[in-house]
Amino acid sequence: xxxxxxxxxxxxxxxxxxxxxxxxxxxxxxxxxxxxxxxxxxxxxxxxxxxxxxxxxxxxxxxxxxxxxxxxxxxxxxxxxxxxxxxxxxxxxxxxxxxxxxxxxxxxxxxxxxxxxxxxxxxxxxxxxxxxxxxxxxxxxxxxxxxxxxxxxxxxxxxxxxxxxxxxxxxxxxxxxxxxxxxxxxxxxxxxxxxxxxxxxxxxxxxxxxxxxxxxxxxxxxxxxxxxxxxxxxxxxxxxxxxxxxxxxxxxxxxxxxxxxxxxxxxxxxxxxxxxxxxx
Numbered sequence: 001x002x003x004x005x006x007x008x009x010x011x012x013x014x015x016x017x018x019x020x021x022x023x024x025x026x027x028x029x030x031x032x033x034x035x036x037x038x039x040x041x042x043x044x045x046x047x048x049x050x051x052x053x054x055x056x057x058x059x060x061x062x063x064x065x066x067x068x069x070x071x072x073x074x075x076x077x078x079x080x081x082x083x084x085x086x087x088x089x090x091x092x093x094x095x096x097x098x099x100x101x102x103x104x105x106x107x108x109x110x111x112x113x114x115x116x117x118x119x120x121x122x123x124x125x126x127x128x129x130x131x132x133x134x135x136x137x138x139x140x141x142x143x144x145x146x147x148x149x150x151x152x153x154x155x156x157x158x159x160x161x162x163x164x165x166x167x168x169x170x171x172x173x174x175x176x177x178x179x180x181x182x183x184x185x186x187x188x189x190x191x192x193x194x195x196x197x198x199x200x201x202x203x204x205x206x207x208x209x210x211x212x213x214x215x216x217x218x219x220x221x222x223x224x225x226x227x228x229x230x231x232x233x234x235x236x237x238x239x240x241x242x243x244x245x246x247x248x249x250x251x252x253x254x255x256x257x258x259x260x261x262x263x264x265x266x267x268x269x270x271x272x273x274x275x276x277x278x279x280x
Contacts, residue, residue: 004192005154010169010200012159016051016087019151023062024093028055029114032085035161035168038210038222040278042081045223046203047165048107048123049076053199055091056103056127063096069129071198072100076226078123081278082109090116094126101129166207169200172238179212179243179255182262185234195233201269202228205257208241209273213253216245217275221253225274236263252276 005011016030028051038044053071060069091105104126111119161168169189174180183189183196183204191197206223213221240262246254252275259269 006187007156008188009154010050010189010197011054012154012156013161013168014047014050015153015155015159016054017151017153018054018058020058020149024059026055026058026091027116028058028087028089028091029110030085030087032082032087033161035164037083039220040081040083040222042083042222042278043085043087044165044203044206045076045078045226046199046206048082048087048125049074049202049206049226049228050197050199051087051089052076052105052107052125052127053197053202055089055105056125057129059091059093059103060101060127060129063093063101064131068132069101070132070193071127071230072130073128073230074125074198074202074226074228075127076107076123076125078224079121080109081222082107082122084109084111084119086110086114088114088116088118099131101131103127103129165203169203171204171207173207173211174240176211177215179208179241179245179257181208181211182238182240185237185239193233195235196237196239198230201230201239201259202226202271204239205241205259205269205271206273208243208257209255209271209275212243212245212255213248213275216248216253217250219251219277221251221275221277223273224252224276224278226271227273228269228271230269232261232266232268234261234268235266236261238262239268
């Protein structure tokens with residue numbers, strides 16, 4: 001397998017910076033760009049899920065080295081949209097056990113300031129990671145240890161989105177009203193294990209819920225609450241969603257989703273997503 005991440009990769013194009021304040025404390029910052037925003041003008045929940053996954057992983061890895069982690073569950077609950085930015089995420093461990101690590105993450109809209117306590121709270125996230133052997137990843141533990149006390153970025157000089165976020169991920173809206181969306185397992189979205197990145201999985205599920213929710217409500221809804229349970233890794237792909245709108249009115253909906261590997265039918269993830277309209 002080639003080095004991770006490849007030169008063209010979603011985590012490079014997000015152009016975020018990671019500050020490893022300590023082994024158990026990480027701060028991630030990212031500018032708000034039009035390509036990352038939804039109908040309300042705020043950063044899409046799928047983008048925030050990618051950043052939450054990165055931020056949480058930095059903290060979880062510090063708790064398990066020389067072992068590694070895999071995302072098991074990810075939840076995000078929005079207070080308000082992040083419109084001005086920068087996005088500022090702070091993560092710390094809630095519990096580090098022998099088999100799992102639970103990380104809490106606060107998300108803020110910096111309102112022009114990148115300090116950790118600037119701006120206003122925008123959301124909270126909880127991420128559960130399973131502890132796995134370090135040999136599962138192509139990234140060496142030393143690379144994580146060396147980052148403590150430094151601000152780093154995966155971005156390269158030519159990184160950055162050249163298209164809106166969903167288009168950049170290669171999402172195919174096969175049947176939007178039914179919440180059927182596909183994403184390929186390719187180098188742009190893979191993780192260090194060679195399967196689809198956990199944040200991209202969450203973003204795909206959120207996009208499918210928004211499409212199904214918009215059809216049900218007749219409104220341009222966005223993800224307000226997201227709960228993803230990761231069950232298996234994509235082997236060949238593509239990964240495809242199915243959706244069931246559990247309830248809705250003219251402003252909101254709750255959608256239950258499954259994500260399957262089309263190549264063999266494996267159930268990859270389950271999600272429950274609340275979609276709705278942010279205040280103007």
